[in-house]
Amino acid sequence: MTCVKVNELLSVAGQPDAAAFAAFAADGFAAVINARPDGEEPGQPGNTAEKASAAAAGLSYSFVPVKGAEITEADIFAFQATMAQAKGPVVAHCKSGTRALTLHALGEVLDGRMKPGDVEAFGQNLGFDLAGARRFLEKRAGQAPHVTAFFEPRTCSVQYVVSAPKTKRCAIIDPVLDFDEMSGATGTANADAILAHIESEGLTVEWILDTHPHADHFSAAHYLHEKTGAPTAIGAHVTDVQTLWKEIYNWPALKTDGSQWDQLFADGDTFEIGGLKARVMFSPGHTLASITYLIGDAAFVHDTMFTPDSGTARTDFPGGSAAALWQSIQAILSLPEETRLFSGHDYQPGGRHPRWESTVAAQKRANPHIAGIDEAAFVALRQARDRTLPKPKPKLMLHALQVNIRGGRLPDPEENGRRYLKIPLDAL
Numbered sequence: 001m002t003c004v005k006v007n008e009l010l011s012v013a014g015q016p017d018a019a020a021f022a023a024f025a026a027d028g029f030a031a032v033i034n035a036r037p038d039g040e041e042p043g044q045p046g047n048t049a050e051k052a053s054a055a056a057a058g059l060s061y062s063f064v065p066v067k068g069a070e071i072t073e074a075d076i077f078a079f080q081a082t083m084a085q086a087k088g089p090v091v092a093h094c095k096s097g098t099r100a101l102t103l104h105a106l107g108e109v110l111d112g113r114m115k116p117g118d119v120e121a122f123g124q125n126l127g128f129d130l131a132g133a134r135r136f137l138e139k140r141a142g143q144a145p146h147v148t149a150f151f152e153p154r155t156c157s158v159q160y161v162v163s164a165p166k167t168k169r170c171a172i173i174d175p176v177l178d179f180d181e182m183s184g185a186t187g188t189a190n191a192d193a194i195l196a197h198i199e200s201e202g203l204t205v206e207w208i209l210d211t212h213p214h215a216d217h218f219s220a221a222h223y224l225h226e227k228t229g230a231p232t233a234i235g236a237h238v239t240d241v242q243t244l245w246k247e248i249y250n251w252p253a254l255k256t257d258g259s260q261w262d263q264l265f266a267d268g269d270t271f272e273i274g275g276l277k278a279r280v281m282f283s284p285g286h287t288l289a290s291i292t293y294l295i296g297d298a299a300f301v302h303d304t305m306f307t308p309d310s311g312t313a314r315t316d317f318p319g320g321s322a323a324a325l326w327q328s329i330q331a332i333l334s335l336p337e338e339t340r341l342f343s344g345h346d347y348q349p350g351g352r353h354p355r356w357e358s359t360v361a362a363q364k365r366a367n368p369h370i371a372g373i374d375e376a377a378f379v380a381l382r383q384a385r386d387r388t389l390p391k392p393k394p395k396l397m398l399h400a401l402q403v404n405i406r407g408g409r410l411p412d413p414e415e416n417g418r419r420y421l422k423i424p425l426d427a428l
């Protein structure tokens with residue numbers, strides 16, 4: 001195993017065996033980053049074994065698995081977060097050390113400490129070929145829109161700011177309003193973090209977009225509308241979801257005409273974000289009203305497909321349909337192969353870092369719910385998986401729908417000034 005010192009805080013290595021972990025600890029390392037996906041070759045120890053070896057040696061451990069050509073910003077930020085939290089020097093490994101060094105070098109460039117043109121020479125000095133890092137940076141420089149993701153760990157949701165680099169105009173997609181079901185406390189820390197980013201980047205908000213009425217968290221669309229004045233939008237079939245839940249909540253006063261949003265989008269509708277073209281694709285299956293926003297080369301596919309290692313979204317909510325989800329996924333996969341796909345959740349399989357970005361090509365190649373599967377097989381697989389998921393549904397479903405079918409408005413205060421949620425018993 002090669003182990004090369006990059007600086008006082010970081011060394012990169014090839015694949016270590018179990019004994020190497022004790023040696024790392026003896027050499028003064030405090031943490032190990034495993035940047036290698038499981039199953040690359042026979043005999044590879046893998047995440048579970050490495051985690052155990054690290055624990056036995058008293059080392060912190062994090063799993064940031066990447067494939068060379070598929071590195072995303074999420075991977076780079078996860079690598080940096082581990083470095084920032086480490087209590088001492090870190091050894092980061094993949095098979096040869098190249099991917100580990102790539103993650104480090106890209107972070108240095110994104111933070112402005114290294115020039116893009118210096119990356120390959122930096123690698124050569126340490127004995128590594130960082131041509132892949134150069135290609136990542138070249139591709140990124142040509143991409144529009146810019147996409148910044150905000151992972152919300154409580155509900156594993158991904159919120160996005162999508163901006164047109166030339167005009168500095170942006171849309172916010174699927175923002176989360178904080179809610180703690182134990183105390184009933186609501187909050188705006190996540191939405192305020194988005195506003196702080198928008199302010200620091202000098203962006204102007206043109207749209208506040210939801211992909212669907214979420215069942216696991218409150219939407220911050222209304223709060224952000226009040227803060228920015230930007231119009232809110234969702235899929236036109238939200239009216240069907242309103243009708244469905246009006247009955248469940250026994251809520252005669254609920255308007256089911258979608259008037260709680262400034263704009264309702266139908267399949268094929270187009271709009272602009274600071275000169276970037278945006279198109280709406282109706283993507284039902286997870287909910288009756290789900291839509292995908294295709295903005296430039298980026299599709300916000302929310303709860304259709306997750307990253308390839310995480311399969312697809314569940315279809316057992318009221319109004320859900322595995323067959324409809326299959327059709328929606330096929331429509332997304334008919335986009336150009338290099339289209340960037342941004343998912344609405346990440347449930348971190350194997351305890352890996354959160355990831356949310358993939359491509360049409362990667363989904364077709366590596367998503368076990370998609371690759372080599374036809375509609376009948378998908379429906380059978382999806383329905384079988386839905387039967388194994390915790391019931392009843394996401395734990396916040398009954399809390400969240402009454403807020404989200406009114407565009408993220410909390411219930412109106414009662415005469416004592418306090419707001420209350422209404423929970424139907426035995427309804428589902």
Ligand SMILES: N[C@@H](CCC(=O)N[C@@H](CS)C(=O)NCC(=O)O)C(=O)O
Nearest residue numbers: 215216303312313314393394395396
């Ligand atoms: N345990 C989570 C479940 C959340 C959930 O059901 N998420 C939906 C998207 S809103 C999903 O598709 N999950 C897929 C899965 O869990 O495999 C909760 O209670 O909130």
Ligand SMILES: [Fe+2]
Nearest residue numbers: 214215286303
């Ligand atoms: Fe969802």
